[in-house]
Amino acid sequence: xxxxxxxxxxxxxxxxxxxxxxxxxxxxxxxxxxxxxxxxxxxxxxxxxxxxxxxxxxxxxxxxxxxxxxxxxxxxxxxxxxxxxxxxxxxxxxxxxxxxxxxxxxxxxxxxxxxxxxxxxxxxxxxxxxxxxxxxxxxxxxxxxxxxxxxxxxxxxxxxxxx
Amino acid sequence: xxxxxxxxxxxxxxxxxxxxxxxxxxxxxxxxxxxxxxxxxxxxxxxxxxxxxxxxxxxxxxxxxxxxxxxxxxxxxxxxxxxxxxxxxxxxxxxxxxxxxx
Numbered sequence: 302x303x304x305x306x307x308x309x310x311x312x313x314x315x316x317x318x319x320x321x322x323x324x325x326x327x328x329x330x331x332x333x334x335x336x337x338x339x340x341x342x343x344x345x346x347x348x349x350x351x352x353x354x355x356x357x358x359x360x361x362x363x364x365x366x367x368x369x370x371x372x373x374x375x376x377x378x379x380x381x382x383x384x385x386x387x388x389x390x391x392x393x394x395x396x397x398x399x400x401x402x403x404x405x406x407x408x409x410x411x412x413x414x415x416x417x418x419x420x421x422x423x424x425x426x427x428x429x430x431x432x433x434x435x436x437x438x439x440x441x442x443x444x445x446x447x448x449x450x451x452x453x454x455x456x457x458x459x460x461x462x463x464x
Numbered sequence: 465x466x467x468x469x470x471x472x473x474x475x476x477x478x479x480x481x482x483x484x485x486x487x488x489x490x491x492x493x494x495x496x497x498x499x500x501x502x503x504x505x506x507x508x509x510x511x512x513x514x515x516x517x518x519x520x521x522x523x524x525x526x527x528x529x530x531x532x533x534x535x536x537x538x539x540x541x542x543x544x545x546x547x548x549x550x551x552x553x554x555x556x557x558x559x560x561x562x563x564x565x566x
Contacts, residue, residue, distance in 0.1 A: 318482075321497050322489065322497060322498060350525050360533065369496070372493065373493060375550075376493065393484045394484060398480070401480045447537055448533060451537035452540055454541055455543070
């Protein structure tokens with residue numbers, strides 16, 4: 302028996318991601334992308350990872366989705382509203398179908414489906430900070446440098462040159 | 465009872481949708497959407513394997529945190545490049561960018 306909450310969240314994730322790709326207006330696609338990020342946060346809560354869900358909401362729903370929305374508003378014109386359904390549609394469908402087929406054939410061989418569910422996970426409190434700063438402190442600092450560099454690079458790229 | 469296979473199935477469907485979107489669309493912004501969907505699928509995979517292999521070990525969750533942060537950095541740089549391209553060419557169609565080769 303599948304958990305109804307899992308069914309709801311996974312249906313939401315799949316539906317919003319399809320709408321993000323297929324919606325006619327780019328703005329609706331951006332909104333659906335934000336909803337997809339939110340539904341993925343729900344998925345993390347189902348996986349007993351509330352800290353990751355919080356981080357996902359902060360970073361992806363709070364920052365990335367707004368950034369995407371503003372870019373769409375800056376860049377968007379009506380010309381791109383249409384999505385032609387031609388040869389590319391079947392090529393894309395075939396490529397993603399082949400990807401799934403390859404993955405299923407690999408995973409089916411590993412016997413991953415028979416992994417028993419582990420006992421109830423402990424509630425994650427400050428332990429994740431201990432792991433993050435203890436074992437992966439250098440990686441965390443490097444990540445901060447990377448984020449700063451990428452934001453500075455983004456500003457430098459998008460800067461409007463006057464004259 | 466939700467099993468590991470259920471979460472992997474959702475993640476695989478997300479990957480399929482992302483690959484479909486990458487191949488299908490010629491709009492750079494929509495391709496960025498597809499990349500974000502694929503990154504989300506990878507994050508679900510990381511957390512699901514962490515939860516089902518050893519719930520006491522939080523390494524998988526830390527990796528998911530790093531992955532989310534790097535995804536945000538990628539989105540920032542990608543959107544800046546899209547804005548730059550739009551200013552240079554007046555379009556974000558990938559086909560219009562072919563002349564960058566010359």
